[in-house]
Amino acid sequence: MIIDVKELYQKVDDYMNHEVTLQGWIRNHRKQKEFGFIDFNDGTFFKTTQIVYDNKLGDFDEIQKLRVGSAIEVCGTVIASPAKGQTFEIQLKSLKLLGDCPENYPIQPKRHTREFLREQAYLRPRTNLFGAVFRVRSVTAMAIHEYFQSHNYVYTHTPLITTTDCEGSDQMFKITTLDFNHLPEVDGHVDMSKDLFGKQAYVTGTGQLHGEAFAMAYKRIYTFGPTFRTENSNTKTHANEFWMIEPEIAFCDLNGLMDIEEDMLKFVVNYVLEHCPEEINFFDQFVEKGLKEKLTKLVQSTFTRITHHDVVDILKQADVKWEFTPDYGEDIAKEHERYITEYFNGPVFITDWPKDIKAWYMKVNEDGKTVAAVDLEVPGAGELMGGSEREADYDKLMARIDEMGVDKNTVDWFCNLRRFGGCYHSGFGMGFERLLIYLTGVENIRDVIPFPRTPGNCDY
């Protein structure tokens, strides 16, 4: 019976002094004259397993030639280990080479820079760091599904191809089946009616508008899927393709929304702490000192709720020389975010933002100046979620659309939701990679996406 290394770690007492067969890869190979030690990993568990062998084996010389990276099948006995840092090892009985690996294999048992490993995106999940990052990515995704499904949310697959203009079509990729070198023309312009959909289509930057339609049927829905932005921006936090979670809830106001955001985030962080202890310990030790304490503290904290206006008051009164002067009518800068989470020593919901710097679909407050929007600022992560109560009044929404210059024809169905049993409702968006950066301590978005797409980078 071939078993997973994960199974072996979980039930090591059951397997002790029994024979097991494992299939996986050589992470490291240390050779002595009469002995050899293979660090073995099959990808199902963070930790490697030590395979020990000696020259009593008939193929001792051949085994000693095995190179790092090779795929092997090993059969051996689980024994208590005398070595430090491990409770068991495997005394080899027989070994089969399943896939060779050459001397020039790029992933060697030494420290590689993250920049180098980015160039080897198809191999980097075999390293400790990226192996841990992408497992946490998977477990975090599951945590999100578990949270929403267990709270009566319907997972809604909103379309990626769209003709609806939510965030501005200049921020969306155009898609086409036309041949760029032989474009059909009419009246001196490209004739998009000849394209597959009969008009210009885009890949979307949000599922929110479509999500609202489903929230008006199911009360609670969430999206979780890839999202695209054309931003020509080379920073640590920008990618042209990333994943977003966008819950939308009917009969929910801004306070109800904050309750959900807080509850969800604590659930997810707790889930990852419970399901990935080895990975979190590794990040804590080698990536971000204090990570585990940071996450544990978040789960136990109460999130502060404060208006944008009051935040600006605090910033203005602070004895700090700001690079960007705090202003009641402006967005707050990264330095302000940092200050305010330190000020409250925990996560902070900032509510009621100046309407001119927020999106057209947000509910305008009674003051006529602010919108019922909320950003969640988290210590060490900055803005983790952004949400709002949506404008539920048809006439007010139409006025905002005119004011903001949104293409009315593409959002008419969305506006109609307000006419047909529309009700007060709210939703938020969370960038999945931003959450992963927070959970792993890895700073660059390129290092939490399996095959990141950034300007000029679309290999693989």
Place this chain on the structure above:
Amino acid sequence: MIIDVKELYQKVDDYMNHEVTLQGWIRNHRKQKEFGFIDFNDGTFFKTTQIVYDNKLGDFDEIQKLRVGSAIEVCGTVIASPAKGQTFEIQLKSLKLLGDCPENYPIQPKRHTREFLREQAYLRPRTNLFGAVFRVRSVTAMAIHEYFQSHNYVYTHTPLITTTDCEGSDQMFKITTLDFNHLPEVDGHVDMSKDLFGKQAYVTGTGQLHGEAFAMAYKRIYTFGPTFRTENSNTKTHANEFWMIEPEIAFCDLNGLMDIEEDMLKFVVNYVLEHCPEEINFFDQFVEKGLKEKLTKLVQSTFTRITHHDVVDILKQADVKWEFTPDYGEDIAKEHERYITEYFNGPVFITDWPKDIKAWYMKVNEDGKTVAAVDLEVPGAGELMGGSEREADYDKLMARIDEMGVDKNTVDWFCNLRRFGGCYHSGFGMGFERLLIYLTGVENIRDVIPFPRTPGNCDY
């Protein structure tokens, strides 16, 4: 306390004779002189709840004017119901109108055609049929995640934007940030180096190649995400955007792959039967008679395994006048699929297909003529999954790439997986919508996708 209708149905004994507050929508409203009955639904549960009220209420006249589709908040007492088909109803105490709905609301309590409802894609989840379909879609997605996560698979977000040519770039949408009416040129051709990624990029038709890279690190991975095809095809089974599940498993041969496919499918069907009994009963009664029995039977059946060659033998010997003559070197037609699942009275794995009709990355068998591919044929659904053992030998793969004219430069990294500790491995793809068609009995792919995209159709 506002509760969900789902909660009320699940714990009706606890709530009996207690007061509850609900928020949701009017599905139907029947008025009598001294009484009224509102069919109420909040989207959390398939069934509606009957709200009864009488003219002792001060606002009786106003309540009687409420129209179908309106959003309301009701407060009332849960009482045992004398009416047939329900165990409880709610005796209204007070009602608040939260969102009005006009007389011309398109979704009225009568039979609408599916064609009409497709035109109202943003409203149709409010109907019984589509409400059930998209809830089953959500629950099925969760079943898939639960299956793979509990079996040590890593959920891998493979990129949607890609420059890798797996299925042929003519089948992929091109994406661009360039302005079609002002394209940069060089040497009389469009200069794609001026585009955001510095070259022509596409949205992908598969995550398999990238999935293989991660399977070589984690042993078992799965993808679950949107996929795109440019096919200009208007059939019941084609859409230009759909979701796929693509598991990839290292150290797994074709037999191992079939074990996984069978186990997974039974788990998912069973999960939906358990989690969506109301929806399945509804489909069984109104969409596909015998659906429930079909699904129950699948869970209990053993899947047949037979080679393509032997299937063709059976087809040739059958006393049937075929529209398409069965042939050892050809694909099998829909009529053959149907015959063979009836012949074996259950699901059939057809293995070892002629290599010329299958993809370049599949392992060529020792006969040199067939590949280690497998299609799963399911009664009433046709081909539900397609998979194969992958060619793990570098030289053989390169020879196939030359033979099939694949663009070598875009898949070099993929081929390198064979050089760096590559091992025998297998994977399959399952179209999520095809599974949903099977689970719901709904025949048209446009009716299992929230906002379907087909040629000429990209509204919303």
